[in-house]
Amino acid sequence: MHSTRTVKFVDLARLHAPIAAQVDAAALRVLREQRYIQGPDVREFEKEMAASLDGAPVCSVSCATSGLLVALLGLGIGPGDEVITTPLTAIATAEAISLAGAKVVFADLEPEGFCLDPEDVRRKITPRTRAIIPVHIYGLLADLDALQEIARAHGLKLIEDCAQAQGARYRGRRAGTLGDAGVFSFFPSKNLGGFGDGGAVTARDPEVFRRMRMLANHGRESKYDHELVGLNSRLDTLQAALLRVCLPSLEGWNAARRAAAKVYDQLLGGIPQLQTPRARARTEPVYHLYVVRAPDREALADHLRGRGIETGLHYPQPLHETGAYRHLGYRRGDLPRAEAACRSVLSLPMHPCLTREEIETVSRAVADYFQP
Ligand SMILES: Cc1ncc(COP(=O)(O)O)c(C=O)c1O
Numbered sequence: 001m002h003s004t005r006t007v008k009f010v011d012l013a014r015l016h017a018p019i020a021a022q023v024d025a026a027a028l029r030v031l032r033e034q035r036y037i038q039g040p041d042v043r044e045f046e047k048e049m050a051a052s053l054d055g056a057p058v059c060s061v062s063c064a065t066s067g068l069l070v071a072l073l074g075l076g077i078g079p080g081d082e083v084i085t086t087p088l089t090a091i092a093t094a095e096a097i098s099l100a101g102a103k104v105v106f107a108d109l110e111p112e113g114f115c116l117d118p119e120d121v122r123r124k125i126t127p128r129t130r131a132i133i134p135v136h137i138y139g140l141l142a143d144l145d146a147l148q149e150i151a152r153a154h155g156l157k158l159i160e161d162c163a164q165a166q167g168a169r170y171r172g173r174r175a176g177t178l179g180d181a182g183v184f185s186f187f188p189s190k191n192l193g194g195f196g197d198g199g200a201v202t203a204r205d206p207e208v209f210r211r212m213r214m215l216a217n218h219g220r221e222s223k224y225d226h227e228l229v230g231l232n233s234r235l236d237t238l239q240a241a242l243l244r245v246c247l248p249s250l251e252g253w254n255a256a257r258r259a260a261a262k263v264y265d266q267l268l269g270g271i272p273q274l275q276t277p278r279a280r281a282r283t284e285p286v287y288h289l290y291v292v293r294a295p296d297r298e299a300l301a302d303h304l305r306g307r308g309i310e311t312g313l314h315y316p317q318p319l320h321e322t323g324a325y326r327h328l329g330y331r332r333g334d335l336p337r338a339e340a341a342c343r344s345v346l347s348l349p350m351h352p353c354l355t356r357e358e359i360e361t362v363s364r365a366v367a368d369y370f371q372p
Pocket of ligand 1 (some may be wrong): 090163
Protein backbone atom coordinates (compact mmCIF):
# COMPACT_ATOMS: atom_id res chain seq x y z
CA MET A 1 0.00 0.00 0.00
CA HIS A 2 1.13 3.53 -0.59
CA SER A 3 -0.03 6.98 0.43
CA THR A 4 -2.75 8.53 -1.71
CA ARG A 5 -1.88 12.07 -0.65
CA THR A 6 -0.40 14.24 -3.35
CA VAL A 7 3.26 15.14 -3.08
CA LYS A 8 3.36 18.57 -4.62
CA PHE A 9 6.21 19.71 -6.79
CA VAL A 10 6.27 23.14 -5.15
CA ASP A 11 4.12 24.23 -2.21
CA LEU A 12 4.03 28.01 -1.82
CA ALA A 13 1.03 27.92 0.54
CA ARG A 14 3.00 25.84 3.04
CA LEU A 15 6.13 27.94 2.56
CA HIS A 16 4.36 31.21 3.20
CA ALA A 17 2.07 30.08 6.02
CA PRO A 18 4.51 31.03 8.84
CA ILE A 19 5.06 34.53 7.40
CA ALA A 20 1.52 35.15 6.13
CA ALA A 21 0.71 37.85 8.68
CA GLN A 22 3.91 39.77 7.82
CA VAL A 23 3.21 39.41 4.09
CA ASP A 24 -0.33 40.74 4.53
CA ALA A 25 0.88 43.65 6.65
CA ALA A 26 3.62 44.62 4.18
CA ALA A 27 1.21 44.48 1.24
CA LEU A 28 -1.36 46.58 3.03
CA ARG A 29 1.29 49.11 4.05
CA VAL A 30 2.45 49.57 0.43
CA LEU A 31 -1.14 49.87 -0.78
CA ARG A 32 -1.80 52.53 1.83
CA GLU A 33 1.46 54.41 1.19
CA GLN A 34 0.75 54.48 -2.56
CA ARG A 35 4.40 54.84 -3.60
CA TYR A 36 4.05 51.99 -6.05
CA ILE A 37 7.05 52.80 -8.25
CA GLN A 38 10.52 53.17 -6.69
CA GLY A 39 9.10 53.53 -3.19
CA PRO A 40 11.43 53.31 -0.17
CA ASP A 41 11.09 49.51 0.09
CA VAL A 42 12.93 49.13 -3.21
CA ARG A 43 16.17 50.64 -1.94
CA GLU A 44 15.78 48.97 1.46
CA PHE A 45 15.36 45.60 -0.20
CA GLU A 46 18.40 46.24 -2.40
CA LYS A 47 20.50 47.05 0.68
CA GLU A 48 19.30 43.93 2.47
CA MET A 49 19.95 41.70 -0.53
CA ALA A 50 23.38 43.29 -0.97
CA ALA A 51 24.18 42.28 2.61
CA SER A 52 23.12 38.72 1.75
CA LEU A 53 25.61 38.82 -1.15
CA ASP A 54 28.46 39.78 1.17
CA GLY A 55 28.15 43.45 0.20
CA ALA A 56 27.95 43.22 -3.61
CA PRO A 57 25.80 46.10 -4.91
CA VAL A 58 22.26 45.17 -5.93
CA CYS A 59 19.93 46.82 -8.43
CA SER A 60 16.46 45.32 -8.46
CA VAL A 61 14.81 44.76 -11.83
CA SER A 62 11.42 43.63 -13.12
CA CYS A 63 12.55 40.04 -13.84
CA ALA A 64 15.73 38.10 -14.57
CA THR A 65 15.06 38.15 -18.32
CA SER A 66 15.31 41.93 -18.40
CA GLY A 67 18.07 41.72 -15.77
CA LEU A 68 20.18 39.64 -18.15
CA LEU A 69 19.48 42.19 -20.90
CA VAL A 70 20.47 45.06 -18.60
CA ALA A 71 23.66 43.19 -17.64
CA LEU A 72 24.64 42.57 -21.26
CA LEU A 73 23.89 46.17 -22.30
CA GLY A 74 25.65 47.49 -19.22
CA LEU A 75 28.76 45.56 -20.21
CA GLY A 76 28.58 47.09 -23.68
CA ILE A 77 27.56 43.92 -25.53
CA GLY A 78 25.48 44.36 -28.67
CA PRO A 79 25.28 43.82 -32.43
CA GLY A 80 28.25 42.02 -33.96
CA ASP A 81 29.14 40.33 -30.67
CA GLU A 82 28.84 36.67 -29.80
CA VAL A 83 27.91 35.37 -26.37
CA ILE A 84 28.45 31.76 -25.38
CA THR A 85 25.91 30.06 -23.17
CA THR A 86 24.32 26.70 -22.41
CA PRO A 87 21.39 25.14 -24.26
CA LEU A 88 20.15 23.59 -21.00
CA THR A 89 18.47 26.60 -19.42
CA ALA A 90 15.28 28.62 -19.48
CA ILE A 91 14.96 30.36 -22.83
CA ALA A 92 15.37 33.71 -21.05
CA THR A 93 19.16 33.31 -20.94
CA ALA A 94 19.38 33.15 -24.72
CA GLU A 95 16.58 35.64 -25.33
CA ALA A 96 18.47 38.35 -23.47
CA ILE A 97 21.51 37.83 -25.71
CA SER A 98 19.32 38.09 -28.82
CA LEU A 99 17.47 41.14 -27.49
CA ALA A 100 20.82 42.84 -26.88
CA GLY A 101 21.45 42.35 -30.61
CA ALA A 102 24.25 39.81 -30.10
CA LYS A 103 24.50 36.28 -31.45
CA VAL A 104 23.81 33.29 -29.22
CA VAL A 105 26.49 30.60 -29.40
CA PHE A 106 25.72 27.37 -27.57
CA ALA A 107 28.39 25.22 -25.94
CA ASP A 108 27.69 21.74 -24.63
CA LEU A 109 27.45 20.48 -21.05
CA GLU A 110 30.31 19.08 -19.03
CA PRO A 111 30.72 15.28 -19.20
CA GLU A 112 29.35 14.69 -15.69
CA GLY A 113 26.87 17.36 -14.78
CA PHE A 114 24.42 19.87 -16.09
CA CYS A 115 26.49 23.05 -16.45
CA LEU A 116 28.62 24.50 -19.26
CA ASP A 117 31.65 22.51 -20.35
CA PRO A 118 34.66 24.85 -20.22
CA GLU A 119 36.41 22.76 -22.88
CA ASP A 120 33.56 23.24 -25.33
CA VAL A 121 33.35 26.94 -24.44
CA ARG A 122 37.00 27.22 -25.41
CA ARG A 123 36.28 25.58 -28.76
CA LYS A 124 33.40 27.99 -29.45
CA ILE A 125 35.43 31.17 -29.01
CA THR A 126 35.86 33.31 -32.14
CA PRO A 127 37.26 36.82 -32.62
CA ARG A 128 33.69 38.10 -32.07
CA THR A 129 33.13 36.43 -28.71
CA ARG A 130 32.58 39.00 -26.00
CA ALA A 131 31.02 37.17 -23.08
CA ILE A 132 30.14 33.84 -21.48
CA ILE A 133 26.93 33.28 -19.52
CA PRO A 134 27.22 30.21 -17.31
CA VAL A 135 23.95 29.17 -15.68
CA HIS A 136 24.02 27.64 -12.21
CA ILE A 137 21.28 25.34 -13.35
CA TYR A 138 19.06 23.65 -10.75
CA GLY A 139 21.07 25.50 -8.07
CA LEU A 140 24.22 23.51 -8.92
CA LEU A 141 27.29 25.59 -9.57
CA ALA A 142 29.08 25.90 -12.88
CA ASP A 143 32.86 25.43 -13.11
CA LEU A 144 33.67 29.06 -12.43
CA ASP A 145 37.40 28.52 -11.92
CA ALA A 146 37.82 27.20 -15.44
CA LEU A 147 35.40 29.73 -16.95
CA GLN A 148 37.08 32.65 -15.18
CA GLU A 149 40.42 31.51 -16.53
CA ILE A 150 39.04 31.33 -20.08
CA ALA A 151 37.40 34.74 -19.70
CA ARG A 152 40.63 36.27 -18.43
CA ALA A 153 42.75 34.68 -21.15
CA HIS A 154 40.45 35.88 -23.95
CA GLY A 155 39.31 39.22 -22.49
CA LEU A 156 35.68 38.07 -22.16
CA LYS A 157 33.00 39.16 -19.73
CA LEU A 158 31.51 36.57 -17.40
CA ILE A 159 27.84 36.94 -16.47
CA GLU A 160 26.50 34.45 -13.95
CA ASP A 161 22.86 33.50 -14.45
CA CYS A 162 21.86 32.87 -10.83
CA ALA A 163 18.12 32.70 -11.45
CA GLN A 164 18.15 29.21 -9.92
CA ALA A 165 20.99 29.70 -7.48
CA GLN A 166 20.32 32.55 -5.10
CA GLY A 167 22.28 32.03 -1.91
CA ALA A 168 24.60 29.35 -3.34
CA ARG A 169 28.33 29.51 -2.65
CA TYR A 170 31.33 28.70 -4.82
CA ARG A 171 34.51 28.19 -2.79
CA GLY A 172 32.87 30.19 -0.02
CA ARG A 173 31.85 33.11 -2.22
CA ARG A 174 28.28 33.94 -3.16
CA ALA A 175 27.12 32.91 -6.61
CA GLY A 176 26.65 36.05 -8.66
CA THR A 177 29.68 37.82 -7.21
CA LEU A 178 32.43 35.87 -8.98
CA GLY A 179 32.04 37.22 -12.51
CA ASP A 180 31.57 40.66 -14.04
CA ALA A 181 27.84 40.55 -13.36
CA GLY A 182 25.29 38.30 -11.67
CA VAL A 183 21.56 38.07 -12.36
CA PHE A 184 18.82 36.78 -10.06
CA SER A 185 15.12 35.95 -10.44
CA PHE A 186 12.30 36.29 -7.91
CA PHE A 187 9.83 34.26 -9.98
CA PRO A 188 7.50 32.84 -7.30
CA SER A 189 8.94 29.31 -7.29
CA LYS A 190 12.58 30.43 -7.21
CA ASN A 191 14.68 30.07 -4.05
CA LEU A 192 13.78 33.63 -3.12
CA GLY A 193 10.39 33.82 -4.78
CA GLY A 194 8.26 36.93 -4.83
CA PHE A 195 4.54 37.31 -5.40
CA GLY A 196 4.83 38.01 -9.09
CA ASP A 197 7.78 38.77 -11.37
CA GLY A 198 11.00 40.29 -10.12
CA GLY A 199 14.76 40.07 -10.34
CA ALA A 200 18.07 41.73 -9.51
CA VAL A 201 21.50 42.38 -10.97
CA THR A 202 24.88 42.94 -9.44
CA ALA A 203 28.19 43.94 -11.03
CA ARG A 204 31.82 43.99 -9.98
CA ASP A 205 32.79 47.31 -11.60
CA PRO A 206 31.01 50.31 -9.98
CA GLU A 207 30.78 52.13 -13.32
CA VAL A 208 29.19 49.10 -14.99
CA PHE A 209 26.80 48.84 -12.04
CA ARG A 210 25.87 52.50 -12.43
CA ARG A 211 25.14 51.92 -16.14
CA MET A 212 23.02 48.88 -15.31
CA ARG A 213 21.00 50.87 -12.79
CA MET A 214 20.43 53.60 -15.34
CA LEU A 215 19.54 51.13 -18.11
CA ALA A 216 16.92 49.51 -15.88
CA ASN A 217 15.22 52.87 -15.44
CA HIS A 218 15.05 54.47 -18.91
CA GLY A 219 18.76 55.26 -19.00
CA ARG A 220 18.62 57.91 -16.33
CA GLU A 221 19.82 58.76 -12.87
CA SER A 222 17.37 61.57 -12.35
CA LYS A 223 14.01 62.41 -13.87
CA TYR A 224 14.21 63.48 -17.56
CA ASP A 225 18.00 63.25 -17.57
CA HIS A 226 18.16 60.32 -20.01
CA GLU A 227 21.81 59.63 -20.76
CA LEU A 228 21.36 56.16 -22.26
CA VAL A 229 18.70 54.32 -24.22
CA GLY A 230 17.39 52.06 -21.50
CA LEU A 231 14.18 50.26 -20.69
CA ASN A 232 11.65 49.98 -17.94
CA SER A 233 12.93 47.12 -15.82
CA ARG A 234 12.02 48.36 -12.34
CA LEU A 235 10.91 46.16 -9.48
CA ASP A 236 7.52 47.20 -8.08
CA THR A 237 7.54 48.61 -4.56
CA LEU A 238 4.98 45.97 -3.62
CA GLN A 239 7.30 43.14 -4.67
CA ALA A 240 10.23 44.77 -2.88
CA ALA A 241 8.24 45.05 0.34
CA LEU A 242 7.13 41.42 0.15
CA LEU A 243 10.61 40.21 -0.73
CA ARG A 244 11.90 42.02 2.37
CA VAL A 245 9.60 39.77 4.40
CA CYS A 246 10.95 36.63 2.67
CA LEU A 247 14.66 37.44 2.46
CA PRO A 248 15.49 36.64 6.13
CA SER A 249 14.16 33.09 5.51
CA LEU A 250 16.32 32.43 2.44
CA GLU A 251 19.25 30.83 4.28
CA GLY A 252 16.95 28.50 6.20
CA TRP A 253 14.97 27.64 3.09
CA ASN A 254 18.16 26.81 1.20
CA ALA A 255 19.42 24.69 4.09
CA ALA A 256 16.11 22.81 4.03
CA ARG A 257 16.51 22.22 0.29
CA ARG A 258 20.04 20.86 0.86
CA ALA A 259 18.79 18.59 3.63
CA ALA A 260 16.01 17.29 1.38
CA ALA A 261 18.51 16.66 -1.42
CA LYS A 262 20.71 14.72 0.98
CA VAL A 263 17.84 12.42 1.92
CA TYR A 264 16.97 11.91 -1.75
CA ASP A 265 20.66 11.15 -2.46
CA GLN A 266 20.67 8.52 0.29
CA LEU A 267 17.41 6.89 -0.73
CA LEU A 268 17.92 7.01 -4.50
CA GLY A 269 21.69 6.66 -4.73
CA GLY A 270 21.58 2.85 -4.87
CA ILE A 271 19.28 2.57 -7.90
CA PRO A 272 21.61 1.63 -10.76
CA GLN A 273 19.32 2.88 -13.58
CA LEU A 274 18.99 6.30 -11.98
CA GLN A 275 21.52 9.12 -11.86
CA THR A 276 21.19 11.57 -8.97
CA PRO A 277 22.56 15.13 -9.23
CA ARG A 278 26.17 15.69 -8.28
CA ALA A 279 27.37 18.87 -6.63
CA ARG A 280 30.83 20.19 -7.47
CA ALA A 281 33.45 19.95 -4.73
CA ARG A 282 33.79 23.02 -2.48
CA THR A 283 30.45 24.46 -3.51
CA GLU A 284 27.28 24.94 -1.53
CA PRO A 285 24.43 24.23 -3.96
CA VAL A 286 20.88 25.39 -3.29
CA TYR A 287 18.85 22.75 -5.18
CA HIS A 288 16.33 24.99 -6.84
CA LEU A 289 15.39 21.67 -8.44
CA TYR A 290 16.28 18.08 -7.70
CA VAL A 291 16.84 16.59 -11.14
CA VAL A 292 17.53 12.91 -11.75
CA ARG A 293 18.28 11.19 -15.02
CA ALA A 294 16.40 8.05 -15.99
CA PRO A 295 16.31 5.98 -19.18
CA ASP A 296 12.54 6.23 -19.80
CA ARG A 297 11.62 9.28 -17.82
CA GLU A 298 8.13 9.66 -19.35
CA ALA A 299 7.17 6.24 -18.04
CA LEU A 300 8.71 7.04 -14.66
CA ALA A 301 6.80 10.35 -14.55
CA ASP A 302 3.56 8.51 -15.40
CA HIS A 303 4.23 5.96 -12.68
CA LEU A 304 4.82 8.74 -10.14
CA ARG A 305 1.75 10.65 -11.28
CA GLY A 306 -0.25 7.47 -10.65
CA ARG A 307 0.96 7.61 -7.06
CA GLY A 308 0.00 11.26 -6.66
CA ILE A 309 3.55 12.57 -7.07
CA GLU A 310 4.05 15.67 -9.20
CA THR A 311 7.18 16.01 -11.33
CA GLY A 312 8.59 18.57 -13.76
CA LEU A 313 10.74 18.67 -16.90
CA HIS A 314 13.66 21.09 -16.98
CA TYR A 315 13.96 21.07 -19.89
CA PRO A 316 12.26 18.89 -22.50
CA GLN A 317 14.18 20.54 -25.34
CA PRO A 318 17.66 22.03 -25.58
CA LEU A 319 17.40 25.64 -26.74
CA HIS A 320 19.11 25.04 -30.08
CA GLU A 321 16.22 22.73 -31.00
CA THR A 322 13.49 25.25 -30.17
CA GLY A 323 11.71 27.14 -32.95
CA ALA A 324 13.14 30.40 -31.64
CA TYR A 325 16.74 29.26 -32.18
CA ARG A 326 16.38 26.91 -35.14
CA HIS A 327 17.66 29.73 -37.37
CA LEU A 328 21.11 29.34 -35.82
CA GLY A 329 21.45 26.15 -37.84
CA TYR A 330 22.48 23.65 -35.18
CA ARG A 331 21.74 20.05 -36.06
CA ARG A 332 20.83 17.12 -33.89
CA GLY A 333 24.11 15.75 -32.56
CA ASP A 334 25.89 19.13 -32.43
CA LEU A 335 25.44 19.40 -28.64
CA PRO A 336 25.06 15.73 -27.74
CA ARG A 337 25.32 15.98 -23.97
CA ALA A 338 22.63 18.65 -23.72
CA GLU A 339 20.43 16.69 -26.10
CA ALA A 340 20.85 13.50 -24.07
CA ALA A 341 20.17 15.40 -20.84
CA CYS A 342 16.92 16.82 -22.21
CA ARG A 343 15.77 13.31 -23.10
CA SER A 344 16.49 11.87 -19.65
CA VAL A 345 15.98 14.55 -16.98
CA LEU A 346 13.11 14.43 -14.52
CA SER A 347 12.61 16.94 -11.71
CA LEU A 348 11.30 15.42 -8.48
CA PRO A 349 9.36 17.40 -5.87
CA MET A 350 11.71 19.91 -4.22
CA HIS A 351 10.87 22.79 -1.92
CA PRO A 352 11.91 23.85 1.58
CA CYS A 353 8.84 22.34 3.28
CA LEU A 354 9.21 18.84 1.87
CA THR A 355 8.98 16.39 4.79
CA ARG A 356 11.08 13.29 5.26
CA GLU A 357 7.90 11.26 4.85
CA GLU A 358 7.21 12.88 1.48
CA ILE A 359 10.77 12.26 0.29
CA GLU A 360 10.42 8.64 1.40
CA THR A 361 7.11 8.35 -0.47
CA VAL A 362 8.71 9.69 -3.65
CA SER A 363 11.84 7.57 -3.28
CA ARG A 364 9.86 4.42 -2.59
CA ALA A 365 7.73 5.05 -5.66
CA VAL A 366 10.86 5.57 -7.78
CA ALA A 367 12.44 2.37 -6.40
CA ASP A 368 9.20 0.42 -7.03
CA TYR A 369 9.21 1.61 -10.61
CA PHE A 370 12.63 0.11 -11.22
CA GLN A 371 12.08 -3.01 -9.10
CA PRO A 372 8.35 -3.72 -8.99
C1 LIG B 1 18.15 29.96 -15.51
C2 LIG B 1 17.12 31.02 -15.69
N1 LIG B 1 17.47 32.19 -16.23
C3 LIG B 1 16.59 33.18 -16.39
C4 LIG B 1 15.28 33.04 -16.02
C5 LIG B 1 14.31 34.16 -16.25
O1 LIG B 1 13.80 34.61 -15.05
P1 LIG B 1 12.52 35.58 -15.00
O2 LIG B 1 11.31 34.70 -15.07
O3 LIG B 1 12.65 36.27 -13.68
O4 LIG B 1 12.59 36.50 -16.15
C6 LIG B 1 14.86 31.86 -15.42
C7 LIG B 1 13.46 31.66 -15.00
O5 LIG B 1 12.80 30.76 -15.42
C8 LIG B 1 15.80 30.81 -15.25
O6 LIG B 1 15.45 29.65 -14.69
